[in-house]
Amino acid sequence: MTMAQTAAAVAAAPAAAVAAAPEAVHQFNAMLLDARVQRGIRVLGFETPTDVQAHAIPAALAGRDVLVAAPTGSGKTAAYAIPLVDILLKNADEKSDAGRGTAAAVHALVLVPTRDLAAQVTRVLKALTRSVGGLTVSNVKAADNKSSKSKKRSLRRVASAEINGTEAVEEGVRVADILVGTPAAILALASSVQNGGSLFSGVEFVVVDEADLVLSYGFGQDTTAALSMVPTSAQAMLVSATLDEDVEALRTIVLRRPLAVRIEAETGSGSAADSEAQQQSALAASCLHYFVGLQRVDDKFLVTYAMLRLGVLTGKILVFVNGIDAAFKLKLFLDRFSISSAVLNSELPANSRLHCIEGFNASVFDILLIADEIAEGASAESVGERKDKRGKSKSKKANAARDADFGAVRGLDFRNVSYVLNFDLPRDGKAYTHRAGRTARAGRSGTVLSLAANHDEQDRITELAAEAKVHINSLLLQSAQIEAFRYRVEDCLRSVTKQKIRDARLQEVKRELLNSVKLKAYFEENPDDLAALRHDRALEVNRPAHLAHVPNYLLPPALRADVATRVSGMSRNRNASKHRSRVMRDAKRRRGNGANPTGGVEKSVQGRARGRGESRAGGRRGDRDPLKSFAL
Numbered sequence: 001m002t003m004a005q006t007a008a009a010v011a012a013a014p015a016a017a018v019a020a021a022p023e024a025v026h027q028f029n030a031m032l033l034d035a036r037v038q039r040g041i042r043v044l045g046f047e048t049p050t051d052v053q054a055h056a057i058p059a060a061l062a063g064r065d066v067l068v069a070a071p072t073g074s075g076k077t078a079a080y081a082i083p084l085v086d087i088l089l090k091n092a093d094e095k096s097d098a099g100r101g102t103a104a105a106v107h108a109l110v111l112v113p114t115r116d117l118a119a120q121v122t123r124v125l126k127a128l129t130r131s132v133g134g135l136t137v138s139n140v141k142a143a144d145n146k147s148s149k150s151k152k153r154s155l156r157r158v159a160s161a162e163i164n165g166t167e168a169v170e171e172g173v174r175v176a177d178i179l180v181g182t183p184a185a186i187l188a189l190a191s192s193v194q195n196g197g198s199l200f201s202g203v204e205f206v207v208v209d210e211a212d213l214v215l216s217y218g219f220g221q222d223t224t225a226a227l228s229m230v231p232t233s234a235q236a237m238l239v240s241a242t243l244d245e246d247v248e249a250l251r252t253i254v255l256r257r258p259l260a261v262r263i264e265a266e267t268g269s270g271s272a273a274d275s276e277a278q279q280q281s282a283l284a285a286s287c288l289h290y291f292v293g294l295q296r297v298d299d300k301f302l303v304t305y306a307m308l309r310l311g312v313l314t315g316k317i318l319v320f321v322n323g324i325d326a327a328f329k330l331k332l333f334l335d336r337f338s339i340s341s342a343v344l345n346s347e348l349p350a351n352s353r354l355h356c357i358e359g360f361n362a363s364v365f366d367i368l369l370i371a372d373e374i375a376e377g378a379s380a381e382s383v384g385e386r387k388d389k390r391g392k393s394k395s396k397k398a399n400a401a402r403d404a405d406f407g408a409v410r411g412l413d414f415r416n417v418s419y420v421l422n423f424d425l426p427r428d429g430k431a432y433t434h435r436a437g438r439t440a441r442a443g444r445s446g447t448v449l450s451l452a453a454n455h456d457e458q459d460r461i462t463e464l465a466a467e468a469k470v471h472i473n474s475l476l477l478q479s480a481q482i483e484a485f486r487y488r489v490e491d492c493l494r495s496v497t498k499q500k501i502r503d504a505r506l507q508e509v510k511r512e513l514l515n516s517v518k519l520k521a522y523f524e525e526n527p528d529d530l531a532a533l534r535h536d537r538a539l540e541v542n543r544p545a546h547l548a549h550v551p552n553y554l555l556p557p558a559l560r561a562d563v564a565t566r567v568s569g570m571s572r573n574r575n576a577s578k579h580r581s582r583v584m585r586d587a588k589r590r591r592g593n594g595a596n597p598t599g600g601v602e603k604s605v606q607g608r609a610r611g612r613g614e615s616r617a618g619g620r621r622g623d624r625d626p627l628k629s630f631a632l
């Protein structure tokens, strides 16, 4: 969905008790926002509101509860963050000298389904409140896999370490004006102190983000328990990409006489029941969808290598692979050819996951392999079956899988993604939609390319297209053109053994656990130093150097001149980057080595981040279709 494509529509109420919102306001400076909030909007770099913001912000500023439904990537976070901050400031201004800074309470609560999303939303709120003195924002993180005693200790530490500014203190726990967290983290924070519920007695504004996930994936009880600590007088927003019965159930708990803001695709039909379809048509409007039919599963490696090496896929690329082992296999395979990539999976500590996503967004590296663990282990239906009657998830395994899939896919803002490559197919049309929703965000275009080995997978493409309501066009490869690569590809695949995959996976987790502790303080002080910890480094030390290059005789004849130019461009870039690294290392040596705990790794290079991310990734709509015009 591109923002330009959303029909400026405030939908009729999906339920009897929901009324239509006031007129849209299409300029931030016409919204009568506090000057400090307007400065915050400039910090975020937003000039004009997106459709959902134009409708939702005035609705919330009118003081009413609001139900917001709008497609992925349409700007829903700011649609609630802006009124939330504005309303807190106006409430504080109205209060007498007691003021917000001295009251030992939380003033706003944002509930999100995953830790990764909590971190992202916290960043948006911190940027928005940068010029507001005394208003604090904190991401409450539950420490998983720990005893409840150490969990409480760690929560105290987290709660006190994460917050700066004029925080309130109660019973040793420091709280912020705005708390962001999963329902479980918020509950754990409350239970870590006596009378924890009273922490939330001053809440004036509450948001449930990605509301459609909250119940359908078993967070129902935690959410209702967290919400029960919030006074009924608090203003509420329920924000979702889709409207289904789960959102409807939550609406009755959270919202009172709400206004409804529902942004529809131009092609959408306009009825509440069709909101999923509207989101999907929206994706269809801004994304190009292709699949490549292959003979064998291993051909996926051949095609991926060829497309990356020949520059068919450029810019920033998200590759979805079903399962962690499968993701490490692909990484080790790409490493052999000196094509660097990082693996994002649920085994990484939350800090590392966040840092990895930030690095990708800043174009420190361009290829991110995402391990989709739900697709590996279960169909959508079987995930549903794991819930008990109250919607509580039954198995720990299901929890682990859920965290990985939706932490990585749902709601996260991967910036300027040119391609989503479904190396493995998603489990169903809904998962296809969510993967596809990571590209074509914020008014940009994007391409989804799915690899389908054998007839079964090609049949599934037809099903996925029907379920996701998109056209997935067949991309015909002249396989003879890339046949010359087969030998080196198969040779490399043989060298990526199960043992190597296991070792690499274990080694990576150990290293990331260590790094995440060691680097926490460093990154707090140097948040922009994204290159200090490279998530895309090669996992094997001894790689055959000759595989980093493609000899001319292996190139498809029609492409020789074209690719030669590209490859020499790439090596020029590599040389430039080596030179830059040398310069950074020399500068660091002069500064002394203590500053960076990883020791001797170069600083983040902003120029590259801007150059590569902006120019090549996720172009504006109307760009030529790079896959179609590239004949293989």
Ligand SMILES: Nc1ncnc2c1ncn2[C@@H]1O[C@H](COP(=O)(O)OP(=O)(O)OP(=O)(O)O)[C@@H](O)[C@H]1O
Binding pocket: 045, 046, 047, 048, 049, 050, 053, 070, 071, 072, 073, 074, 075, 076, 077, 078, 241, 410, 411, 412, 413, 415, 437, 441, 442
């Ligand atoms: N007014 C604006 N102008 C320019 N860019 C914007 C604006 N509002 C949001 N964006 C950008 O659009 C992107 C998508 O925003 P956001 O993550 O809030 O979308 P979303 O609707 O919550 O998506 P999802 O449903 O996938 O979570 C972000 O990169 C954000 O910075």
